[in-house]
Amino acid sequence: MKIQINAPNVDVPEALSEFIESRTHEVLGHFEKHLTRVEIHLKDQNGDKGGVDMHCTVEVRPRGLDPMAVDHTAESEADAVRKALDKMKSALDRRLGRLSER
Known part of the structure; x- marks a missing residue:
């Protein structure tokens, strides 16, 4: 499972990149073969305006x-990533679960 991070207008320090990769493996790891x-x-979305x-x-x-x-909007990068990954896990559970029931 290849993980690609795209952030054209967001500074992604190494710590954030490591968090994203580890959290992705933690949440979606059991889907890796799929x-x-x-x-x-x-x-x-708002640049320096905040919010x-x-x-x-x-x-x-x-x-x-x-x-x-799936997507999610939050105050911080980490919160947005965390919630979006949780949503994706649920979506994959539904989609792949339906396929295995056939």
Whole structure:
């Protein structure tokens, strides 16, 4: 499972990058055999204005299925990533669970 971080207008220090990678493995690790790639997109929607504006989109590429994406907006990068990954876990549980029931 390849993890790619895209953040064109967000400074991603090494500590944040390590957090994103470890949290992704922690939350989505048991889906690893089903996923070819996970993309984490971070965007600061308001720039220097502040507020609840850190947007995270998590996109996954399941083998043999269409890509899936979820997003979350929060005050910090870490919170946005954390919540978006939790949403993706739920979405994958539903999608892959339905496939295994067939």
